[in-house]
Amino acid sequence: MSPDKAEGVQSVARALRLLRHLSQHDDGLRVSDLARLSGLAVSTTHRLLTTLELQGFAQFDPDSALWHVGREAFAVGASFGRRQNFVAPALPFLRRLRDATRETANLGILDNDELVTVSQVESREIMRAISPPGGRVPAFCSGMGKAILATWEDADIAAFVARTGLHPMTARSHRDVDSAMRDIARIRQQGYALDDEEHVTGLRCIAAVVWSPQGEAACAISISGLAARLPDDRLDRIGQIVARAAHDLTETLGGQPPSPP
Numbered sequence: 001m002s003p004d005k006a007e008g009v010q011s012v013a014r015a016l017r018l019l020r021h022l023s024q025h026d027d028g029l030r031v032s033d034l035a036r037l038s039g040l041a042v043s044t045t046h047r048l049l050t051t052l053e054l055q056g057f058a059q060f061d062p063d064s065a066l067w068h069v070g071r072e073a074f075a076v077g078a079s080f081g082r083r084q085n086f087v088a089p090a091l092p093f094l095r096r097l098r099d100a101t102r103e104t105a106n107l108g109i110l111d112n113d114e115l116v117t118v119s120q121v122e123s124r125e126i127m128r129a130i131s132p133p134g135g136r137v138p139a140f141c142s143g144m145g146k147a148i149l150a151t152w153e154d155a156d157i158a159a160f161v162a163r164t165g166l167h168p169m170t171a172r173s174h175r176d177v178d179s180a181m182r183d184i185a186r187i188r189q190q191g192y193a194l195d196d197e198e199h200v201t202g203l204r205c206i207a208a209v210v211w212s213p214q215g216e217a218a219c220a221i222s223i224s225g226l227a228a229r230l231p232d233d234r235l236d237r238i239g240q241i242v243a244r245a246a247h248d249l250t251e252t253l254g255g256q257p258p259s260p261p
Helices: 003-023 031-038 042-054 071-083 087-101 143-149 154-164 177-190 232-252
Strands: 058-061 066-069 104-111 114-121 136-138 193-196 203-211 217-226
Touching: 003 031, 003 042, 003 058, 003 066, 003 071, 031 042, 042 058, 087 104, 087 114, 087 217, 087 232, 104 143, 104 203, 114 143, 143 177, 143 193, 143 203, 143 217, 154 177, 177 193, 193 217, 203 232, 217 232
Parallel strands: none
Antiparallel strands: 058 066, 104 114, 104 217, 114 136, 193 203, 203 217
16 A cells, blocks of 8 residues: 555544544534544644534534534434434334333444444433433443344354453443353343443343344344333333334334244
């Protein structure tokens, strides 16, 4: 690769890194903060941000001196959701799930070994649990991630853990394979998965898998809320509501669970 091409590839990678950091900070970031997070010089960071701004991928607020994601970044990201043919059909189910539970309803997929939220209908409660679309979570710290993993063979799950690790995020996160596999067995038995404050302390998430026409896990849906509003005596009832919504969405998509061996 010629020096000019190598420099161009490096600039693209750096610009994308800046966009990723901007996407994770809804309140915006100063150029100095972005430089620190990205490991770049302030002058390089400012040059890349200016280029992104000219193309509409970044936006600068002169009053606060903060940088934000631009409208073009949203347009490009939204095209991913349109490409997933289950996102639009899922929205009515997410809204009904939100209304039935009064909690935030989510749709997620497993991507590059992490759970990514691709669609969401927010709770109307003042205090609500929000993991914004586009956010990534280690699969075993996510109700939706565990719901999808529970459809895999045990050997494949063990290989996944060996390859990626568990990446615990709170005191309640799984830290060994035996604990993770016991959780997988519970998920298979009860038909829904529970993130029991494993991603964020004080938040719970209840999830169930949505099947594709090929009998594979296409995605998962969930509700997430404050642990105080999702006590132990409500979990099974809400779990059944989430599992029913996942079943109904599966039927709408023409999906079906695999035939038992």
